Amino acid sequence: MNFDTSIPIYLQVVNDLKGKVASGQILSGEKLPSGRELAQQYQINPNTAARVYQVLEQQGICETRRGLGTFVVEQEEIQKTVREEMAKDLARKFLERMKALGFTVEEIGKILKEEGK
Amino acid sequence: MNFDTSIPIYLQVVNDLKGKVASGQILSGEKLPSGRELAQQYQINPNTAARVYQVLEQQGICETRRGLGTFVVEQEEIQKTVREEMAKDLARKFLERMKALGFTVEEIGKILKEEGK
C-alpha cells in the first residue's frame, strides 16, 4: 500500500478548478485569476500556481495569452467535456474499487439503487 | 476551499485492513499483526498503529486481548458485513460527487454502463 497518497497541492487545485468548470461556476472564455492571485486564493506558492495552469493547458482546458492572462478555452463544449471526463474518472475509480471487493456489475447496480435517492 | 483532503494515515490503514477483511484476505478470528509489527509494516508510529486497532475495535471489526494481541472478531458474517458497509460507503460518495457535477441518477447509470466492462 502507498502511504504517500497525499495528493500534491497543485493537483488538488487543478481538480478544484476543473470541478468549477464542470459545474458551470467558471464559464468558457472566462478569465482566470492571475498566477499571483491564484497563489493568494489557495495559499500556495506562485510557482505552484503556475504549474496548475500548465497542467490545465496541457489538458486543453485553458490557454494563456501573453500579457493578458489565462482564460478558459473558447469552446462551447468545454464545460460538457470536462464534466464528462470527470464523471468517467469517478465512475472508473468507483467500479475498480467495487470490483476489488468482489462485486459484480449487477450487484453494483443494485447497491446504487438502494443508496441513490 | 479545503486542502487538507489527505485522509489521516490511521484511517488509511483502517480502510486498508477493512478492505482485506472485506475481500477475505483476512479471516474471522485471525490474529492481526501486533501494534509494533503494524507500525513497521506501514512505516507509522506505534501509537498511530494502536489508534488503528482502536478504531477497528470501536467499529466492531476486531477485538484486543491483552497480552495476546488483536484479532478479527469471531463472527461468521464479519466479512460480509464489512464488505457491504464499504460498498455502501463507496456508492454514497460516488453518487454525491456525481450529483455535485449535476448528473441525474439516469445519467449516472448510463455512464457506469459505458465504463463498466
Next chain:
Amino acid sequence: MNFDTSIPIYLQVVNDLKGKVASGQILSGEKLPSGRELAQQYQINPNTAARVYQVLEQQGICETRRGLGTFVVEQEEIQKTVREEMAKDLARKFLERMKALGFTVEEIGKILKEEGK
C-alpha cells in the same frame, strides 16, 4: 488477582463530566472547556484531555466543531439519557459485587432499606 484497579485518568474525567451532564451542572448545547483548559483543570496532558472528548463524542454525549471547541450534544434528552445510563451502570456493578459476596436479591433489598435514609 488484578491490582491495576485504578481507573485510567481519561475515564475518570469522562465519568466526572458525564456526572455533570447527568446532574444538570452542564446543559445540552453548552460549550465544554477547550482541550488545553481541560488539561489544566484536571492537571492532565492535553493529549489525555483530547482523548476524554474523543470518548464522550463516541458515546454521543458531545460533539466537536473544529476551531470552535467541544459542545454537549444539542439534544433535549441528553441529560436524562446519560443519567439513566450511569444509574444502570452503578446498579449493575453494585449487584455484581453483592452477588459475589453471596447475597440474594431479597437480602440486597433489605440491606438497602437499612442504609437508605
Next chain:
Amino acid sequence: MNFDTSIPIYLQVVNDLKGKVASGQILSGEKLPSGRELAQQYQINPNTAARVYQVLEQQGICETRRGLGTFVVEQEEIQKTVREEMAKDLARKFLERMKALGFTVEEIGKILKEEGK
C-alpha cells in the same frame, strides 16, 4: 475532583482478603500466609504485606501470634460480620452515588429490579 484515586496497594490487598473471608474462601481460625508469602503472592513489598495484616488486625479480622503467624480471628461469626460490613459499605456508596444523580429511593429500587435478574 480527586485524581489520586488510585487505591493504595495495601488497601487493595486488605479488601481482597476481606472479600475472601466474607465469601467463605478463608475460614475463621485459618492461618494466613506469612508476611513474606503474602508479599510474593501479591507481588508487593514485605513491608506493605505487614501493613496489610496490621490493618486487618485493627479491624478485628485477624490476629498475629508471635512465632506462629497470622490467623483469622477465632470467632464463629467473623465471616458473617465481615460480609455484612462489606455489604453495608457497598450499599452506602451505591446509594450515595445514585442520590448524587438525583434519584429517589423509590427510583433506585425500580432500577435495581430492572437490572437485577
Next chain:
DNA sequence: GTGGTCTAGACCACT
C-alpha cells in the same frame, strides 16, 4: 484561539 494528527518514548499490567 480551536481541535486533529503524528511522533517519540516512557511505564505498567497481563501471558
Next chain:
DNA sequence: GTGGTCTAGACCACC
C-alpha cells in the same frame, strides 16, 4: 512478548 496509558511536543487546518 502483548496491549493500555500517559506524557511531551511538534505541525497543520479551521475560525
